[in-house]
Amino acid sequence: MQIAVSGGKGGTGKSTVAINLAIALREYFDLALADLDVEAPNDHILLGVELQNEEPVHMFMPRFDYSKCIKCRKCAEVCEENAIITMRDGTPFLMPTLCSGCRACEIVCPVTGAILGGEKLMGHTYLTETPYGSPLVTGKLLEGEERAMPIVTAAKKRAKTLNKELLLVDTAAGTSNTVSKALEDSKLLIAVTEPTPLGLHDLTLILELAKLMGIEAWVVVNRADIGEKKRVEEIVQKYNAEIIGEIPYSEAIIQSYVKGEPIILTDKKEAKIFKGLAERVASYLG
Amino acid sequence: MQIAIASGKGGVGKSSVAASLIYLLKDEYSLIAVDADADAPNLDLLFGVERWEEEKELIGAKVARINTSTCIRCGICAERCPYDCIKIVDGNYVVNELTCEGCGVCKLVCPVEGVITLEEVRSGIVRKTTTKYGFPLISAQLDVGRPNSGKLVTEEKEWAKRIMKEKGIEHMIVDSAAGIGCQVIASLGGADVAILVAEPTPASLSDVKRVYKVVQHFREPAYLIINKADLNPGFKGLYEFAEEEGIPIIGEIPYDRALPKSMVMLKPVVEVFPDSKASIVLKEIAEVVKEEILK
Ligand code: SF4
Ligand code: SF4
Ligand code: SF4
Ligand code: SF4
Numbered sequence: 001m002q003i004a005v006s007g008g009k010g011g012t013g014k015s016t017v018a019i020n021l022a023i024a025l026r027e028y029f030d031l032a033l034a035d036l037d038v039e040a041p042n043d044h045i046l047l048g049v050e051l052q053n054e055e056p057v058h059m060f061m062p063r064f065d066y067s068k069c070i071k072c073r074k075c076a077e078v079c080e081e082n083a084i085i086t087m088r089d090g091t092p093f094l095m096p097t098l099c100s101g102c103r104a105c106e107i108v109c110p111v112t113g114a115i116l117g118g119e120k121l122m123g124h125t126y127l128t129e130t131p132y133g134s135p136l137v138t139g140k141l142l143e144g145e146e147r148a149m150p151i152v153t154a155a156k157k158r159a160k161t162l163n164k165e166l167l168l169v170d171t172a173a174g175t176s177n178t179v180s181k182a183l184e185d186s187k188l189l190i191a192v193t194e195p196t197p198l199g200l201h202d203l204t205l206i207l208e209l210a211k212l213m214g215i216e217a218w219v220v221v222n223r224a225d226i227g228e229k230k231r232v233e234e235i236v237q238k239y240n241a242e243i244i245g246e247i248p249y250s251e252a253i254i255q256s257y258v259k260g261e262p263i264i265l266t267d268k269k270e271a272k273i274f275k276g277l278a279e280r281v282a283s284y285l286g
Numbered sequence: 287m288q289i290a291i292a293s294g295k296g297g298v299g300k301s302s303v304a305a306s307l308i309y310l311l312k313d314e315y316s317l318i319a320v321d322a323d324a325d326a327p328n329l330d331l332l333f334g335v336e337r338w339e340e341e342k343e344l345i346g347a348k349v350a351r352i353n354t355s356t357c358i359r360c361g362i363c364a365e366r367c368p369y370d371c372i373k374i375v376d377g378n379y380v381v382n383e384l385t386c387e388g389c390g391v392c393k394l395v396c397p398v399e400g401v402i403t404l405e406e407v408r409s410g411i412v413r414k415t416t417t418k419y420g421f422p423l424i425s426a427q428l429d430v431g432r433p434n435s436g437k438l439v440t441e442e443k444e445w446a447k448r449i450m451k452e453k454g455i456e457h458m459i460v461d462s463a464a465g466i467g468c469q470v471i472a473s474l475g476g477a478d479v480a481i482l483v484a485e486p487t488p489a490s491l492s493d494v495k496r497v498y499k500v501v502q503h504f505r506e507p508a509y510l511i512i513n514k515a516d517l518n519p520g521f522k523g524l525y526e527f528a529e530e531e532g533i534p535i536i537g538e539i540p541y542d543r544a545l546p547k548s549m550v551m552l553k554p555v556v557e558v559f560p561d562s563k564a565s566i567v568l569k570e571i572a573e574v575v576k577e578e579i580l581k
Contacts, residue, residue, distance in 0.1 A: 015489075039465030040295035040496065042489040080348060080390050080404075102368050102389035143499035146436065146468035149387060153369055173296055173464055174325030175430045180384035181369070196550050198328045205326075209430045213384060227550045258487050258518045 001285060004183050004215075006171040006206055007192035013222035013247065014192045016257060017274075018170035019046050020264040021190070023132050024278030029166040029285075031134050034159040036182040037172040038139040038151040044128060048260030051126040051138055057154040059101035059147075063118035064092055068111050075105035075115065096120065100147060123151040125158045132262075135162060148178045156182065166285070173202075175209045183209070188284065189217045190277075191241075195227035200235060207239040217241040220277065223249045245277045287580060288458045290477035292501070293484060294493030296326070296464035299513040300483040302545055302555060303568070304461040305332040307481075309554040310572035312421050315580060316455045319417075320446050322473035323463040324410060324426040324438045331552050333423060338413040344441060347409035347432050348388030354378045356401045363392035363402065383407075384431035409433065412441050414449070422449055436472030439463070443476065457580065466496050474500055479579050480508045482533070486518040495527060508533050509579070511571060514541040536578070537571035539564050 005018040015037070022033040035043040044051050062075070062084070071090030083098035084105060101120070109115045123141040130136055139155030141148050159167055171182040183189060189210045193203040203219065210217040219236050221229065224246035236243055247253070250270050256263040264274045291307070293300040301323075308319050308329075321329040352363070352372075357379055364372035364379055371386045372379055381392070393402040410428040417423050424442045446458050460477065463469035474480060480501045484494040494510075501508050510528050515538035528535050539545075544562035548555035556565045 039467050039470075040489075040493045042295070042492065045489045045492060078390065078394065080388055100368075100387060100389060102387070102391050104389055104391050104394055107391065107394045141466065143466055143496050144471075144503050146471050148465075148467050149369055149433075174428075176325055176428060177385050177387070177431050177433045180382070180431045184382065184385060196546075197331055197552055198326075198549065201328070201331065202326050205430055209384070212431060223546075226546055254517065257489070258521065260488060 001165065002167040002169060002186045003188040003190065003281065003285070004169040004171055004186040005190045005192065006179065006183065007173065007202070014173070015042050015046055015170060016253060017190065017192050017220055017222070018168065019043050020262050020274040021277055021281070022134060022168050023262055023264045024274050025166065025168065025281065026133050028278065028282035030164055031166040031168055032137060032159055032162045032164040033134060034137040034155060034167060034169045036139055036152050036155055036169055038123065038141045038148050038155065039172060041138045041140050043170055044136060044138055045260055046257060047130050047132070047136065047262065049128050049130050049136070051128050053127040054124050055158070056124055057122045057151050058119040059122045059150050060103050061096060061099050061101060061118040061120045062094055062105050063116040064094070065114055065116055066091065068114040070111055070114070072110060074108045074110065078104045078108045080104070097146060101150065122147065125151070125155045127158065137162070148172070149181060152178050152181045175205045180209065180213065183213060183215060186215050188281070189215045190220055191217055192220045192222055193232065194223050195221055195229045195232050199227070200231050203232065204235055207235065207241055211239060218244045220245040220247065222247045225249050244280050245273060247273055287456065287479070288460065288477045289479050289481060289579065290460040290462050290474050291481045291483065292462035292470060292474065292497050293464070293482060294466060294497035295490070298483055298485045298490050299545060301328050301332065301461055302549060303483050303511055303513065303539070304459065305329060305554040306556040306565070306568045307572055307575060308421070308459055309419065309556055310569060311575065312419055314576070315457055317421055317457040317459055318446050318450055318455050319421060319423045320442050320458060320460045321423065321425040322439045322442060322460050322469060324428040324469060325463060327425045327427055329423060329461055330425050332554060333417040333419065334552060335415050335417060335423065337415065339415045341411050341413040343411055344409050344438055345406050346437060347407050348390070348404045349383045349386045349407050350381045350388065350390070350392050351403050351405055352379050352381055353401050353403070356398060358398055360397060362395050362397065366395045367392050387433055410438055412438065412445060414445060436468035439469050439472035443472070466500055470497065471500060474504055474506065477504070477506055480506045481511060482508055483511045483513055484524055485514045486512060486521040486524050488523065491523040491527060498531065509536045510534070511536060512538045514539070516540045536574045537567050539567045
């Protein structure tokens with residue numbers, strides 16, 4: 001079973017909700033947390049742990065054996081990313097940054113051995129034991145690489161091999177297709193938002209995505225005391241979602257964020273909010 | 287001059303800093319603003335844009351479709367899709383269009399001619415307006431579930447360059463997307479200077495270090511602004527990072543509730559709370575930008 005925490009722009013408190021919820025849900029499930037915000041993975045920092053068990057994520061990249069290539073240009077024609085350019089005589093060249101590693105060129109090449117499988121390192125996945133009993137899987141894109149999709153796919157695969165009762169996925173911000181990839185197969189989406197006009201804009205988009213994907217959506221309003229909560233309610237109603245929690249602006253949460261000590265483990269009043277959330281989630285998942 | 291403002295991740299106040307700097311520079315310099323965060327654009331909201339003068343659809347993303355009536359259900363496409371986008375739904379092989387990258391591999395490996403087609407779909411819109419402050423703004427909005435390609439940002443910047451040429455505008459200020467992926471690379475590529483915004487937390491430090499690697503890749507000079515600088519007095523990480531890399535810190539903005547308030551009011555903080563603690567520092571930063579960068 002899988003659920004996801006997502007939200008609009010970064011900084012809305014998505015990761016805070018994800019890690020605290022993950023810890024609170026231990027009472028109900030044997031679970032793993034997956035940080036699929038591969039461009040800026042932070043859950044380990046918030047949990048105060050160092051990433052462990054690094055595994056590289058490689059991507060296919062064509063290399064040409066020019067002694068075999070017959071310069072038919074088929075590889076260049078098929079490449080949807082326009083990553084292969086050809087010289088006037090048809091000699092193909094690769095522009096590595098554009099290549100998505102899809103292997104279409106290799107599939108169409110009529111000459112066996114003209115395209116050799118090269119590999120490019122795109123990033124890493126990590127499997128980190130936490131002091132809180134449940135493991136954390138993290139995907140991390142290499143700086144300078146453009147494609148998040150292979151890392152999201154690889155991290156999600158790694159998380160699934162753990163075969164936990166529950167997988168809690170923390171997605172990147174926004175609604176691009178890497179977020180859809182992270183959300184895929186979720187039974188429930190918890191969208192974290194702020195009641196500001198910018199937050200509302202992003203909330204609408206993520207609820208739209210949940211609707212398109214047929215995922216039940218709940219909303220947690222962070223910094224609920226700034227801005228207009230009424231507007232959040234209107235949007236939530238429009239999408240048949242539900243507000244299941246409100247987190248006030250809190251110095252204690254900021255401090256816990258800064259120190260890498262999850263607030264749920266303290267006796268601060270904010271901890272109760274996350275425990276309440278976990279209870280709702282657990283009873284929904286049954 | 288092209289200045290990119292980046293942070294490695296959203297939520298550290300990058301857009302409010304960007305909006306304030308643009309606001310403070312607009313009278314003295316001819317500039318155009320580009321919102322490169324196509325996934326969650328907000329400069330238009332912060333500059334009170336109510337309508338767009340011009341909008342262009344960006345077609346170009348592709349998604350695969352399977353014709354279930356001719357499909358022989360061999361499953362080869364699902365096996366070979368590099369991103370696991372083809373699933374069996376009610377006995378049929380179906381492409382999840384919200385995750386498909388449009389690479390066309392499924393179509394190539396499908397043994398039956400014509401079952402799989404690659405359809406062009408809209409990936410989003412690029413749009414332009416003149417703000418009530420007088421400078422033009424280019425922004426974009428990615429459609430839900432589309433690949434977050436740098437193409438949208440490249441398109442934005444090209445449009446901005448055309449306007450700069452037409453109108454003799456000298457400077458482009460780009461509010462970069464969050465993250466370090468293709469959108470950010472497209473927004474930093476071609477910039478003359480990068481201004482990084484971070485807050486004193488381990489998470490933000492990790493993010494800004496990552497985006498700085500991309501900046502180094504382009505060999506662009508970088509400057510650092512620390513937001514909510516007094517939030518975490520014991521945390522020295524950002525200062526150490528700046529020192530090690532030789533990045534000048536051009537401003538330390540104290541935590542100030544005027545900033546989130548101005549965001550709710552949808553105005554640059556320097557416009558609505560010009561005397562707030564944050565605004566005073568932002569004005570100093572603008573002076574440094576004028577003297578050091580735009581000189
Ligand atoms: S692997 Fe795909 S993207 Fe890369 S060059 Fe070949 S066809 Fe193009
Ligand atoms: S498809 Fe193969 S043979 Fe044809 S140009 Fe490309 S590498 Fe050479
Ligand atoms: S086009 Fe590529 S990504 Fe899309 S379903 Fe086909 S193989 Fe998968
Ligand atoms: S490869 Fe073609 S025929 Fe086979 S399942 Fe896929 S679409 Fe159907």
